Amino acid sequence: MRFPKTSIYLFAVVLPLVTSPFSEGQAYFDLGYKLQSDDAFKKSFLGSYGVNSENEPSISEVESVVLEKVSKMFEVNTAYAQRMLETLVTDEAGVSATFNYLLANLYFENEEYLLAETEYKKAIEKFPSFQRAWNNLGVLLMRGEDTEQAMKAFSRSIELGDTSAGTYGRLAYCHYELKNFLSAEAAYTQAILHDPRNPQWLEGKVEVYMASERFEQAALMIDELITRYPGAPNYWLAQSNAYLALDKNKLAARNLEVVHKMGKAGSNELYQLGRLYSLLGFGELAFRRFELTDRLNERYLLESALVLQDRGETSTATSILNLLKKPVEEMSPEDSSLYFRLQASLATNSGDSEKAIEYWERAREQDPLNGEHLLRLAALYLKQQQREKAYLLAERAEQDERTTFQALLTRSKLLVEDRKYSEAQQLLSKALQLQSSESLQNLYTRVVEASAQTR
Numbered sequence: 001m002r003f004p005k006t007s008i009y010l011f012a013v014v015l016p017l018v019t020s021p022f023s024e025g026q027a028y029f030d031l032g033y034k035l036q037s038d039d040a041f042k043k044s045f046l047g048s049y050g051v052n053s054e055n056e057p058s059i060s061e062v063e064s065v066v067l068e069k070v071s072k073m074f075e076v077n078t079a080y081a082q083r084m085l086e087t088l089v090t091d092e093a094g095v096s097a098t099f100n101y102l103l104a105n106l107y108f109e110n111e112e113y114l115l116a117e118t119e120y121k122k123a124i125e126k127f128p129s130f131q132r133a134w135n136n137l138g139v140l141l142m143r144g145e146d147t148e149q150a151m152k153a154f155s156r157s158i159e160l161g162d163t164s165a166g167t168y169g170r171l172a173y174c175h176y177e178l179k180n181f182l183s184a185e186a187a188y189t190q191a192i193l194h195d196p197r198n199p200q201w202l203e204g205k206v207e208v209y210m211a212s213e214r215f216e217q218a219a220l221m222i223d224e225l226i227t228r229y230p231g232a233p234n235y236w237l238a239q240s241n242a243y244l245a246l247d248k249n250k251l252a253a254r255n256l257e258v259v260h261k262m263g264k265a266g267s268n269e270l271y272q273l274g275r276l277y278s279l280l281g282f283g284e285l286a287f288r289r290f291e292l293t294d295r296l297n298e299r300y301l302l303e304s305a306l307v308l309q310d311r312g313e314t315s316t317a318t319s320i321l322n323l324l325k326k327p328v329e330e331m332s333p334e335d336s337s338l339y340f341r342l343q344a345s346l347a348t349n350s351g352d353s354e355k356a357i358e359y360w361e362r363a364r365e366q367d368p369l370n371g372e373h374l375l376r377l378a379a380l381y382l383k384q385q386q387r388e389k390a391y392l393l394a395e396r397a398e399q400d401e402r403t404t405f406q407a408l409l410t411r412s413k414l415l416v417e418d419r420k421y422s423e424a425q426q427l428l429s430k431a432l433q434l435q436s437s438e439s440l441q442n443l444y445t446r447v448v449e450a451s452a453q454t455r
Contacts, residue, residue, distance in 0.1 A: 029203040029234065031173055057097040057127035067098065082106045089119070097126035101133045108140060116140055131160035135167055142170060147177045165195030172204055181212040199225060206238060215245040233264040240272075249276050260289070267293040271300045278304035283316035287323075296325055302338040309345050318346065337366035337373075344376070353380055371396075371403025378410060387414060405434045412447075421451035 059067060066088070073081035085103040088095050104119030120137040123130050138153030151174035157167055172187030185208050191201040202225055209218035222239040229235060240255035253276040259265045260273060270293045277286035286304055301320055309317035321342060328339050344359035360377045367373060374397035378390040391414050397407035408431040415424035428444045 029200070029207060029238070031176075031200065031204055031207060056132070057123075057130060059096050059098055063096050063098075070102065078106065078109075082110075089122070097123040097130055097133070100126065101130065101136075104133070105136065108136065113140060113144065129160055131157050131162055134160065135162055138167075138170060142174065147174050150174050151178065163194060165191040165198060165201065168194060169201055169204060172201075172208075176204065176208055176211065179211070181208050184208045199228065210238075210242065213245070215242045218242040219246070231262070233259045233262055237269070249279055252276060253280065267295045267297070271297050275300055275304050278307045281311055281313075283308045283311070283313040287316055287319050290320060290323055296323070298324060298326060298331055298335045299338070302335060302342055306338065306342050306345070309342060309349070314346065314349055317342070333366045337363050337370075340366065341373070348380075353383060356380055369400060371398075371400025371407060374400075375403060375406060375410060382414075387418075390414065405431055408434070416447060419454070421447050421454055425451050
């Protein structure tokens, strides 16, 4: 019985997903800092002391006179104003919650945060619907990273009538930090409606979309930011990340190239661009971008060279390899494994099987359980008629779940060639359980028939 000719599978090199130009876990925009220090908040912090009868505590005529004197002291002698307020709030007769609120503001301004929190809470205890006290308490709590309580404070401020974009934005940020993405999106929308010219609310929405993996929406939102501020590189970079997540590598490369043309691309961005060009098959462009970097990243260079070598661009792959300055002995085990793998591929391409085996063996020393390395070696040893060694390597490759299926096929092929049909049948049965196909089923059927005939 004749069987179809088979060969040991040679893996294509797969470059890992191109990583973000931003560090993992880092936000795209500095939302928290902006939200605590925007101009509107600074201007209102110790600003108007007018009374809103709906959400501000009432003030007696005597207190009004005292308040006027205290407010004037804010401009000329803040320390004296603070002492006056401290005396007033400890008065056994009790004063309006407004004085506790003002003292809290002074403490906050002087970075005495625990004292500020105490006074805000006293003001709220005296007058539970004190909207500004709730709002400033929320800012204080957000600064101390008590996000959940800050969120509750901002929500209460809005319930009491606060419609400022800053409060909606801070509430949105709290929801974002707590991964309440739908609520964060709704709050950012309100902030945009109340302050449409402020880009930080659009930035916040982008963060929400990226965190909730709504990359199409993120890319569209960033389009609006880029239209407004075409010279801002961070918007082009953030959109590049969205495109990467959508597997739109050409658009991601375009954005990075724009940043490069701006003169704003650092080594990290140039490496990302080089890797993308490698994936897209533009080897010469990849090499040129790698050449521009002022620091070397062995991992990126080796991965890109492997991709280009796999595409048949041996010359460019070699040029990229020559950019390496660090000796292989000083590389990490992961990088040295990539280095030997690339050298083995180059040796195979030039027809030097002995050299290829030497490099694959060295790669295997760095990563002994890597099934792909084992199967590559098995293929080379089989060409040298070292069948037993090839079989043992394929058997080990079966332990790597990434290569189990191919290892089973490789071993079954060798067994069929040795007319060991019963053993081959068992391996093909396992392979069919992992990945069924008509051709594999036909092969299995023929092996079963051959096994029956040889009994």
